[in-house]
Amino acid sequence: MNHKILEAKNISKSFGKIQALDDVNFHLYKGKIHGLLGENGAGKSSLMNILSGIYQPEKGSIIFDGDKQKKINPESAARLGIGMVHQEFRLIENFSIKDNLTLSKANIYIDDFEDAFKKYSEIFSLTVNQNTLISELSVGEKQKIEIIKLIFNNNNIMLLDEPTAVLTPQETNQLKNSLETLSNEDEKTIVFITHKLKEIKEFTETIFVMKNGQMVAEDLETASVSDKDLITLMMGEINTAVVEKNNEKGEVKLEVENISLETDAGGFNNLNDINLSIKAGEILGIAGVSGNGQVELANIVSGIQSNFDGKITIKGQDVTEKGVRARKKLNLSYIPENRLGVGLAPGVSILDNSVVREYFSASYGPHLSKNKMVNYLNLLVKEFSIKTGEPKAEISTLSGGNMQKLLMGRELISNPEVIVAAQPTRGLDVSAVETLHELIVDQRNKGSAIMLISEDLDELFKLSDRIIVLYEGKIIKEFEINEANTNNVGLAMAGVIE
Amino acid sequence: MNKYILSKKTVVNDLATFYSFLIGLFIAFFIGSLILLIQDQNPANVFSLMLKLSVGSINSLSSSLNKAIPLILAGLGISIMNSVKLWNIGAEGQIFLGAIAVNLIYININISNSSLFIVILLASGFIGGAVCILFPAITKVIFGVNEIITTLLTNYIIIGLTIYLVNGPWKDPKSLNFPAAAYVGEEVYLPTIFGKLSSGFLVCILFVIGAYYLKEKSVFGYEMRIAGGSAMTAIYAGINAKQKAFYAMLIGGGFAGLAGAIELLSQTHRVSTGISQGFGYTAIIVAAITGMRPVGIFLVGCLFGALTIGGAVIQTIGVSSYIAEIIQASTLIGALIAQFFFTYEIKGVQDG
Numbered sequence: 001m002n003h004k005i006l007e008a009k010n011i012s013k014s015f016g017k018i019q020a021l022d023d024v025n026f027h028l029y030k031g032k033i034h035g036l037l038g039e040n041g042a043g044k045s046s047l048m049n050i051l052s053g054i055y056q057p058e059k060g061s062i063i064f065d066g067d068k069q070k071k072i073n074p075e076s077a078a079r080l081g082i083g084m085v086h087q088e089f090r091l092i093e094n095f096s097i098k099d100n101l102t103l104s105k106a107n108i109y110i111d112d113f114e115d116a117f118k119k120y121s122e123i124f125s126l127t128v129n130q131n132t133l134i135s136e137l138s139v140g141e142k143q144k145i146e147i148i149k150l151i152f153n154n155n156n157i158m159l160l161d162e163p164t165a166v167l168t169p170q171e172t173n174q175l176k177n178s179l180e181t182l183s184n185e186d187e188k189t190i191v192f193i194t195h196k197l198k199e200i201k202e203f204t205e206t207i208f209v210m211k212n213g214q215m216v217a218e219d220l221e222t223a224s225v226s227d228k229d230l231i232t233l234m235m236g237e238i239n240t241a242v243v244e245k246n247n248e249k250g251e252v253k254l255e256v257e258n259i260s261l262e263t264d265a266g267g268f269n270n271l272n273d274i275n276l277s278i279k280a281g282e283i284l285g286i287a288g289v290s291g292n293g294q295v296e297l298a299n300i301v302s303g304i305q306s307n308f309d310g311k312i313t314i315k316g317q318d319v320t321e322k323g324v325r326a327r328k329k330l331n332l333s334y335i336p337e338n339r340l341g342v343g344l345a346p347g348v349s350i351l352d353n354s355v356v357r358e359y360f361s362a363s364y365g366p367h368l369s370k371n372k373m374v375n376y377l378n379l380l381v382k383e384f385s386i387k388t389g390e391p392k393a394e395i396s397t398l399s400g401g402n403m404q405k406l407l408m409g410r411e412l413i414s415n416p417e418v419i420v421a422a423q424p425t426r427g428l429d430v431s432a433v434e435t436l437h438e439l440i441v442d443q444r445n446k447g448s449a450i451m452l453i454s455e456d457l458d459e460l461f462k463l464s465d466r467i468i469v470l471y472e473g474k475i476i477k478e479f480e481i482n483e484a485n486t487n488n489v490g491l492a493m494a495g496v497i498e
Numbered sequence: 499m500n501k502y503i504l505s506k507k508t509v510v511n512d513l514a515t516f517y518s519f520l521i522g523l524f525i526a527f528f529i530g531s532l533i534l535l536i537q538d539q540n541p542a543n544v545f546s547l548m549l550k551l552s553v554g555s556i557n558s559l560s561s562s563l564n565k566a567i568p569l570i571l572a573g574l575g576i577s578i579m580n581s582v583k584l585w586n587i588g589a590e591g592q593i594f595l596g597a598i599a600v601n602l603i604y605i606n607i608n609i610s611n612s613s614l615f616i617v618i619l620l621a622s623g624f625i626g627g628a629v630c631i632l633f634p635a636i637t638k639v640i641f642g643v644n645e646i647i648t649t650l651l652t653n654y655i656i657i658g659l660t661i662y663l664v665n666g667p668w669k670d671p672k673s674l675n676f677p678a679a680a681y682v683g684e685e686v687y688l689p690t691i692f693g694k695l696s697s698g699f700l701v702c703i704l705f706v707i708g709a710y711y712l713k714e715k716s717v718f719g720y721e722m723r724i725a726g727g728s729a730m731t732a733i734y735a736g737i738n739a740k741q742k743a744f745y746a747m748l749i750g751g752g753f754a755g756l757a758g759a760i761e762l763l764s765q766t767h768r769v770s771t772g773i774s775q776g777f778g779y780t781a782i783i784v785a786a787i788t789g790m791r792p793v794g795i796f797l798v799g800c801l802f803g804a805l806t807i808g809g810a811v812i813q814t815i816g817v818s819s820y821i822a823e824i825i826q827a828s829t830l831i832g833a834l835i836a837q838f839f840f841t842y843e844i845k846g847v848q849d850g
Binding site: 338 | 506716717719720723724726727728731733734735736
């Protein structure tokens with residue numbers, strides 16, 4: 001039974017300066033369900049893309065059924081029967097189910113399509129007609145078609161990249177049963193990728209854990225490994241650098257009461273009865289795996305998202321019905337997660353982008369003073385040591401770090417009393433991260449109430465006075481910083497309450 | 499394995515658009531020369547004749563500038579809409595509806611002060627152009643319907659309306675079965691400045707300055723740029739992106755409508771299907787060549803006006819006037835290709 005069907009040895013891959021995979025080993029047993037666990041950006045998808053031939057590794061080798069493969073490209077992967085379901089579906093929306101399933105020349109059910117479709121419809125509890133257009137299906141149904149497509153194309157090794165991310169709990173349960181059937185009856189070898197602890201324990205037989213592009217644990221038997229061990233492996237050790245926390249707190253500046261939000265998108269991107277308050281001089285860290293309501297919370301507090309239930313109070317004033325501008329006037333600043341696209345407008349000049357927060361103060365009636373704008377930009381450049389080119393050059397000519405410094409500088413220079421900062425240092429190099437952390441602490445010392453949303457536990461532990469963990473749109477747990485550790489915060493992020 | 503990718507240059511020369519235009523113009527005259535050679539014409543002779551007959555005398559120069567007015571005004575309208583990254587393909591229809599609006603007001607209202615009357619008629623033209631784009635603007639803002647399609651299709655509706663009016667309710671019995679409305683009275687003709695140059699040219703210059711100010715120096719222009727760059731950034735900044743798009747469309751339509759009004763009051767003096775000879779489409783070329791810059795639109799508009807006049811007069815020596823249109827179109831293609839190479843560079847990268 002423990003026959004190694006596919007082996008990847010010493011795989012390395014980098015994208016530009018980023019080392020996505022660093023000497024990674026991985027292997028699959030025929031007919032088993034394997035779990036691949038790791039945070040966002042740990043390298044899970046990169047590894048899968050290499051196994052399915054989409055990326056070429058810089059180093060390392062791939063061995064299929066004992067034979068070393070010269071090179072895996074999409075054609076040879078298909079020949080070997082390695083197929084992948086990507087997070088973004090690759091179905092043709094205005095083709096029927098049948099057309100999508102039989103599109104590939106690798107398709108093995110040409111004459112007996114009806115029977116095969118019937119069989120797998122039953123396994124996947126799929127109740128739609130084969131002539132239905134893909135565009136008419138729900139997300140869960142599309143997911144099923146993607147997996148059935150792998151079967152129809154004779155893929156015996158099925159790589160499923162976060163298949164449950166788009167599913168409801170009921171659908172997730174169904175998927176579990178379907179995958180078990182495929183593994184038991186058809187001897188399909190399955191890789192199940194996720195960052196959800198609960199699912200990896202339910203779905204899989206053996207677990208691999210990745211962290212920062214490295215494989216930190218191989219072949220752990222699912223039945224005998226504890227949640228705690230997995231969390232520690234997945235999160236790694238916390239960098240102990242911590243800033244001075246005994247900052248004096250003032251009155252409550254931001255109060256969020258009973259915030260609920262329902263989105264029609266389904267999943268967990270909604271909020272459920274959120275209550276929190278932040279005092280002057282305090283940093284409240286919001287932890288959570290991405291997609292658990294952080295963006296929605298930030299958008300509601302900053303005024304971008306309307307139509308929610310509950311109440312937002314800034315400096316004692318009810319701003320629930322107020323828009324972005326009114327909240328800015330109360331001296332709220334928002335550093336959005338998506339810096340180029342939300343915080344900064346792509347294709348627009350550095351100068352224009354530098355005054356997004358305060359452009360009306362550079363105006364006389366309908367006239368916009370270019371001098372004032374340039375002075376403002378120069379002030380930002382000086383205060384925050386931003387390396388910038390010509391003011392009229394496009395914003396995207398700046399490096400990531402300088403873009404973020406410009407954005408943060410723009411939002412902080414007026415000494416805001418309430419700050420919402422989402423993923424302020426994501427994707428930046430160490431020195432930029434350090435500078436930006438100093439800015440945030442500086443601002444805290446000046447008496448700002450700061451909501452810091454981050455997926456980086458190092459950052460949260462270093463800066464926060466308290467940590468709240470969001471899970472499926474709810475505050476699942478709240479910690480004072482001295483009670484928080486990788487274990488309890490990590491478990492809460494995975495939805496486990498001790 | 500190496501492969502090559504296109505990557506956007508971090509620094510683009512300020513004069514790139516201008517150089518691109520010159521390269522485009524060179525390519526255009528080269529293509530024009532080839533076609534003339536095929537027709538056994540001497541390109542040098544033809545082009546020098548075109549030059550002489552389009553700018554060689556006060557009369558020809560003023561004719562050329564008159565032709566430039568609708569190109570410039572409609573081009574400015576296209577450029578304003580492009581600030582929010584929207585395309586106005588409907589300038590042609592807006593020119594017609596501008597002229598129709600002028601005639602509608604003219605036959606229903608009578609004001610004895612002719613200067614005031616002219617101003618009111620010009621304003622009616624502007625409003626007519628804005629009304630013409632109202633439906634595309636509403637469907638864009640509310641339903642997100644592609645404005646390229648709606649503004650283009652509106653052209654056909656408006657030209658249909660024009661044909662109906664000049665064959666039906668507005669048909670002038672004195673026009674001897676030529677489908678046209680009655681002439682407007684001489685009291686509302688736009689006065690000429692010198693030669694044949696209409697005072698509409700001064701209005702045009704005024705609107706060039708206005709468009710430049712609106713786009714580059716005003717708060718509204720700034721808000722349009724941010725909304726055009728990213729709708730999400732606009733929302734984040736508290737800018738109502740849809741409202742900016744809506745106003746930009748109405749103003750853009752208005753500029754083209756004004757072109758129709760000036761054309762009616764200075765050139766044709768009556769509504770007919772000849773109000774515009776494709777000015778609304780040529781204006782797209784003018785605006786695109788200049789990278790949507792108002793001053794550039796003014797200069798290239800004047801050049802294209804001269805080309806049109808030059809193209810018309812060379813027919814007398816047996817050369818088709820289409821040579822002018824070929825030159826205009828090739829200038830655009832050449833300039834866009836040149837612009838591309840000013841903005842992008844080809845880089846070799848490692849595979850993957």
